[in-house]
Amino acid sequence: MARxxxxxxxxxxxxxxxxxAVALRVKREIDxxxxxxxxxxxxxxxxxxxxxxxxxxxxxxxxxxxxAVVSCGEQITIGLLAMALxxxxxxxxxxxxxxxxxxxxxxxxxxxxERIETAELNKRMKIGExxxxxxxxxxxxxxxxxxxxxxxxDTSAVALAAALxxxxxxxxxxxxxxxxxxxxxxxKAHKLDKITYEEMLEMASLGAKVLQTRSVQLAMxxxxxxxxxxxxxxxxxxxxxxxxxxxxxxxVSGIAYSRDEAKITLVGVMDQPGVAAGIFGPLADGxxxxxxxxxxxxxxxxxxxxxxTVASDDLAGAxxxxxxxxxxxxxxxxxxxxxxxxxxxxxxxxxxxxxxAQHMFHALAEHGINxxxxxxxxxxxxxxxxxxxxxxxxxALHTAYGLDAD
Amino acid sequence: MARxxxxxxxxxxxxxxxxxAVALRVKREIDxxxxxxxxxxxxxxxxxxxxxxxxxxxxxxxxxxxxAVVSCGEQITIGLLAMALxxxxxxxxxxxxxxxxxxxxxxxxxxxxERIETAELNKRMKIGExxxxxxxxxxxxxxxxxxxxxxxxDTSAVALAAALxxxxxxxxxxxxxxxxxxxxxxxKAHKLDKITYEEMLEMASLGAKVLQTRSVQLAMxxxxxxxxxxxxxxxxxxxxxxxxxxxxxxxVSGIAYSRDEAKITLVGVMDQPGVAAGIFGPLADGxxxxxxxxxxxxxxxxxxxxxxTVASDDLAGAxxxxxxxxxxxxxxxxxxxxxxxxxxxxxxxxxxxxxxAQHMFHALAEHGINxxxxxxxxxxxxxxxxxxxxxxxxxALHTAYGLDAD
Numbered sequence: 001m002a003r004x005x006x007x008x009x010x011x012x013x014x015x016x017x018x019x020x021a022v023a024l025r026v027k028r029e030i031d032x033x034x035x036x037x038x039x040x041x042x043x044x045x046x047x048x049x050x051x052x053x054x055x056x057x058x059x060x061x062x063x064x065x066x067x068a069v070v071s072c073g074e075q076i077t078i079g080l081l082a083m084a085l086x087x088x089x090x091x092x093x094x095x096x097x098x099x100x101x102x103x104x105x106x107x108x109x110x111x112x113x114e115r116i117e118t119a120e121l122n123k124r125m126k127i128g129e130x131x132x133x134x135x136x137x138x139x140x141x142x143x144x145x146x147x148x149x150x151x152x153x154d155t156s157a158v159a160l161a162a163a164l165x166x167x168x169x170x171x172x173x174x175x176x177x178x179x180x181x182x183x184x185x186x187x188k189a190h191k192l193d194k195i196t197y198e199e200m201l202e203m204a205s206l207g208a209k210v211l212q213t214r215s216v217q218l219a220m221x222x223x224x225x226x227x228x229x230x231x232x233x234x235x236x237x238x239x240x241x242x243x244x245x246x247x248x249x250x251x252v253s254g255i256a257y258s259r260d261e262a263k264i265t266l267v268g269v270m271d272q273p274g275v276a277a278g279i280f281g282p283l284a285d286g287x288x289x290x291x292x293x294x295x296x297x298x299x300x301x302x303x304x305x306x307x308x309t310v311a312s313d314d315l316a317g318a319x320x321x322x323x324x325x326x327x328x329x330x331x332x333x334x335x336x337x338x339x340x341x342x343x344x345x346x347x348x349x350x351x352x353x354x355x356x357a358q359h360m361f362h363a364l365a366e367h368g369i370n371x372x373x374x375x376x377x378x379x380x381x382x383x384x385x386x387x388x389x390x391x392x393x394x395x396a397l398h399t400a401y402g403l404d405a406d
Numbered sequence: 407m408a409r410x411x412x413x414x415x416x417x418x419x420x421x422x423x424x425x426x427a428v429a430l431r432v433k434r435e436i437d438x439x440x441x442x443x444x445x446x447x448x449x450x451x452x453x454x455x456x457x458x459x460x461x462x463x464x465x466x467x468x469x470x471x472x473x474a475v476v477s478c479g480e481q482i483t484i485g486l487l488a489m490a491l492x493x494x495x496x497x498x499x500x501x502x503x504x505x506x507x508x509x510x511x512x513x514x515x516x517x518x519x520e521r522i523e524t525a526e527l528n529k530r531m532k533i534g535e536x537x538x539x540x541x542x543x544x545x546x547x548x549x550x551x552x553x554x555x556x557x558x559x560d561t562s563a564v565a566l567a568a569a570l571x572x573x574x575x576x577x578x579x580x581x582x583x584x585x586x587x588x589x590x591x592x593x594k595a596h597k598l599d600k601i602t603y604e605e606m607l608e609m610a611s612l613g614a615k616v617l618q619t620r621s622v623q624l625a626m627x628x629x630x631x632x633x634x635x636x637x638x639x640x641x642x643x644x645x646x647x648x649x650x651x652x653x654x655x656x657x658v659s660g661i662a663y664s665r666d667e668a669k670i671t672l673v674g675v676m677d678q679p680g681v682a683a684g685i686f687g688p689l690a691d692g693x694x695x696x697x698x699x700x701x702x703x704x705x706x707x708x709x710x711x712x713x714x715t716v717a718s719d720d721l722a723g724a725x726x727x728x729x730x731x732x733x734x735x736x737x738x739x740x741x742x743x744x745x746x747x748x749x750x751x752x753x754x755x756x757x758x759x760x761x762x763a764q765h766m767f768h769a770l771a772e773h774g775i776n777x778x779x780x781x782x783x784x785x786x787x788x789x790x791x792x793x794x795x796x797x798x799x800x801x802a803l804h805t806a807y808g809l810d811a812d
Binding site for chain 2: 015016017019020050053054056057058059060061062064065066067068069071072075076078079080082083084086087093094096098099143144145
């Protein structure tokens with residue numbers, strides 16, 4: 001007998017029919033002799049609809065009231081699933097964040113889970129009752145409902161799995177698992193049976209939307225075995241595990257891309273100490289995250305060009321801040337480009353293999369793709385290229401690293 | 407300075423624009439120097455939509471999970487109104503049933519309020535914060551959300567007004583107040599400035615849908631001054647008060663009707679002790695309420711006809727129960743008729759005036775309207791007539807009792 005936390009996302013609980021299908025999924029685990037707790041998202045689209053209502057009512061609104069409103073979607077799905085389970089003869093009960101409670105800090109709209117009380121849940125699971133828990137929400141200070149921010153239900157599931165000492169946390173989505181690349185673009189992409197937390201973390205933060213970054217971090221910290229699998233198929237999915245659980249490590253496990261990038265180049269900034277701080281300080285003050293940064297070598301007049309990327313949504317804001325600071329920064333020109341994409345190769349095998357990046361650059365050059373910016377980390381190499389080359393680059397690299405399915 | 411509980415129904419909070427209009431209503435009371443607490447319904451239609459989801463998910467469902475789902479609508483509106491108030495510079499906070507708490511019994515789906523904790527609300531109202539309270543919901547046993555049943559938000563408002571010792575409970579609806587008759591049918595109907603609790607109770611239970619019956623009962627018991635008024639006009643509404651607050655009592659204050667009636671006649675039942683129990687016992691066991699009952703005089707063969715009314719929705723069920731019990735009841739024929747309407751004249755002045763009913767029968771006879779069943783109470787006379795005569799009867803009685811507007 002294993003103890004399993006099953007998490008179902010918004011498309012899996014989009015209407016009563018799918019909710020009944022989820023109930024059958026839960027029943028299958030119970031029939032196999034397992035103890036199950038369930039975490040649910042809101043019906044797909046419903047949280048966006050609630051957010052829209054808050055914006056239409058008061059554009060500048062109190063985050064505490066925002067949380068009261070947007071936490072409703074999960075309340076609906078957990079009640080419905082509890083009913084659906086009961087009608088299959090399974091003892092079940094819905095649990096809101098405050099009923100457990102799932103204690104969070106008071107940062108409304110993006111709260112962090114601090115502690116989950118499990119005594120009552122454990123007692124009930126032992127007698128065969130299935131807790132159906134609202135994802136995305138918790139109980140903050142002053143008896144207020146909090147929400148965890150975008151994709152927070154994944155984090156709820158992992159935190160619950162850790163608190164309940166579950167053997168596995170199964171994240172059901174509308175894809176079959178984690179793929180070597182986006183199968184909508186790279187038709188030869190194949191599903192990975194296993195992936196390490198570190199790789200998954202890079203994949204998640206690079207826009208492979210199967211898991212929320214925070215949930216992967218939490219799973220890694222707490223040692224929760226994660227499985228990503230499809231609500232619509234019977235196939236096993238992808239297990240996210242420790243590196244030592246993977247015997248044969250490929251050098252590159254996957255190729256990710258993010259279109260959510262924009263490039264800014266400041267031409268002719270002074271090449272002297274403090275100039276980077278002068279540029280990135282005001283951006284940080286404006287809550288703008290800078291991702292890749294490249295500084296060219298100095299020219300004869302002791303100036304240099306500074307290139308960096310920000311999220312596409314932040315481009316206009318970043319340009320405005322830099323223009324406002326032009327007199328202090330003393331650059332000669334500002335060039336911005338939103339039509340770029342970040343392509344990354346990811347794999348824990350890189351640590352012990354030289355020449356990985358070189359292989360990437362070579363493959364891209366062979367296809368006439370110009371690299372604009374490069375950044376590397378221990379298990380990742382990312383390049384910025386023109387957005388028009390996205391598909392070509394992904395397919396070329398997929399082949400180059402031997403990832404194409406047979 | 408007065409302390410006022412304002413309650414807004416579903417059409418008044420149907421979208422962000424109307425919620426902002428409600429915020430302005432609240433602001434006006436505050437600007438007039440009053441302390442205000444607000445109780446809200448869900449957006450019109452949203453609770454029905456949630457009920458539909460529960461029915462589609464599991465036709466036979468746990469009332470506790472039903473409550474978890476259908477209590478969501480009010481959570482949305484209170485959060486939105488709190489935001490809207492804040493954006494007008496008014497300190498406000500939304501309160502769910504469990505946050506106050508509003509303690510109820512454990513009868514899910516139609517719970518009764520037992521106690522409202524007010525210390526925190528009183529403290530905050532004293533410093534000018536407006537509590538925006540979810541109607542229709544409370545906290546039952548075992549930390550469960552309960553709901554109060556149809557129209558429960560009116561009851562929430564009255565109970566809160568009683569607990570907060572409010573000077574008045576204003577129920578905002580989409581009509582201007584309580585009318586002498588349904589103005590859609592009787593164009594000469596006029597708004598009543600005042601009405602007694604007893605009269606309002608009869609009006610409410612007879613289908614004048616401005617106030618929920620339970621809320622009027624509670625207001626009467628707790629001595630809460632109620633006002634029914636329109637969200638869309640600046641006019642004062644109708645005050646529901648004690649009889650001694652009304653100086654000039656009209657004999658008949660209003661005329662109500664209910665189409666939700668169906669008539670059943672059992673022909674040739676034995677006229678002997680126990681026969682009524684034999685008929686109505688099985689109906690009560692089937693959860694069918696019987697309203698008007700008439701037993702004709704006995705005929706020579708010691709049989710009689712028994713006529714009674716049930717809610718239209720219960721007609722098929724009642725007929726089935728009676729047919730199943732035919733051998734025990736030994737009636738010769740069963741006649742049912744769904745095309746009937748109950749017309750009632752209501753007024754506390756009846757107590758001290760004779761001949762009121764006679765006047766009614768006369769007016770109906772004058773218009774060729776046949777009376778099928780009659781029932782009377784201290785302040786009400788009701789007759790059952792063919793549904794086709796509804797409008798004619800209402801107008802005739804409205805004129806006959808001198809209620810027509812000038």
